[in-house]
Amino acid sequence: MNPHRRTRIKICCMSSMEEIQTAINACADAVGFVCATPTSIRTIDKQKVAQITRVVPPPIDTFVLTSETEALKIAENVKLTGASTVQILSHISLEDSKLLSELLPNTKRVQVVHVESEESFDLIEKYSAYVHSFLLDSGKPNLKTPEFGGTGRTHDWTISAEFVRRSPIPVFLAGGLNSENVLKAIKLVRPYGVDLCSGARTNNRLDIQKLEAFINQVQKADADLLNEAFKLD
Template sequence: MRTRIKVCGIASADEARLAVAAGVDALGFNCVGPSSPRHVADPTVAAITTLTPPPVATFLLTVERTAEAIAAHVRRTRPSTVQILWNIDPAESARLAEIEPDLRRVQVVHVESRAALEMIQAYSPYVHAFLLDSGSPNAATPELGGTGRPHDWAISAEFVDASPLPVFLAGGLTPANVGAAIRQVRPFGVDLSSGVRTAGQLDPVKLADFALAVRKADDALNPA
């Protein structure tokens, strides 16, 4: 099985073209507010998603917490997939599936302890995939991702084994550690932002190194 690559924090059409040319499978857009250094405005996202060629997926990262608000955000930006950063009420997740049945829905789970495993049963009926990250949504200053630090991959591996849905792995991934992450966790896909950037800009060399590390890990796990 080939591990998919998602690059998050895409902030311009030029970055999107660079990532697509590098062969990534998905682009992520941080529409989480001006406090985020990689925040991108909704009209910019809409322009990029319209131009992104298939089969590259486009992920809208949203901090909205209700089905109606999430759906409205999706309609403004036109992605193929929504990535829900908060642990929203499962009833809202169910409602979103009703009102946007054609939208791919990914629930973020922040791996702070084995309690993360409880999210599988709560959300599996209503989403298409999970994304494991290293945030702390309940901290005094909530972190919803983009921390640049790994979490406990042993818990992530347990989550992947237990999940009936595909699972993306995020959190502090780089060309240097992604091979070890894939070997231990066996995720459906890997997701990163800062690990392929230099001075905040998408770095084609780091991106190529990351893609090569992923391919090498895949080849080791799936020898011909």
Template structure:
């Protein structure tokens, strides 16, 4: 199976075009966050999203936690998918499925221990995919992504084996560890931001190196 690639923290139409040309399957557009890199105004998210050709998906990263507020954020920015970066109440996830049935819904799980697997049955009925990340949602200043840290891939691999839905892997991915991530975790897709940036800007050479590493790992796995 081909590993999908989601390039996150897209900041401009130029970065979006670069990622699409490199072969990205999805782009991440970061809304307001309590911490972390890449947030841009909703107006810019909406403008970038209109430039992205199908079938490339546009993911809105939202820190909203109530279904109505997430729905409003979606409608203000026009993505094809929403990435919910907080561990929201599953009842809100169910409500969002009613409010936004046409938008793909991806729930982030911040992997801190084996208890991450306990969240699978709570969310799976209401979403389309999971994304495993390395945030600290209970920290004094909440970390909801973009940490550049690798979490415990053994837990991630176990999560993927238990999940009935596709699972993206995020957290500290780079061209140097992409192949190992695919080999050890076997995710549906990889998601990254800082690992392909230089001085905060999307780096075309790092991006191409990452895509080559993914293609090589897929060929060896196949």
């Protein structure tokens, strides 16, 4: 990560316009909606997402999350919701990734990588030509009931840090982040952005105090990195 650049903040698992407004007021750069993901408890109806994305002010990015594996179905979900960005939860085929880039040339595409081992590095070369960024998350997508994210668990950040170092495109970090660990995570991994879901929720509702505490720690991490860079200069 360039130490002179601010870490982007994405708040995921949005369920209402009220939560969107809370996130925007707290200075979030992006908001996310879980759609077409049957295993998630935070799935929101596509039509409701479409109603919300129409009124989210720019430059706030709207992410639609989908576990679909076929490019045509993914593209259909994006068009139904009107989201500016699609977050692809499954490790789709190279052919579908390429086709999706052709079907959605004006939509930002984010490929999720579930960090389970150093084999994650192999996905950099596979996908980087067809997506705009990666998102590193905790999860086990190959289970009988797949875990695509929102687990509340962290993963091995040393692997994530090396992934960021190798990747030619921006990388978001997700997975168990909260106000108590995000400063350490940013300093170690140096991601382009961080993604928050369960770490800002109480009883599955967005908690403004947790959200503000998280954002304060992100800003502190950025300030610390900037100060360190000036000392090196």
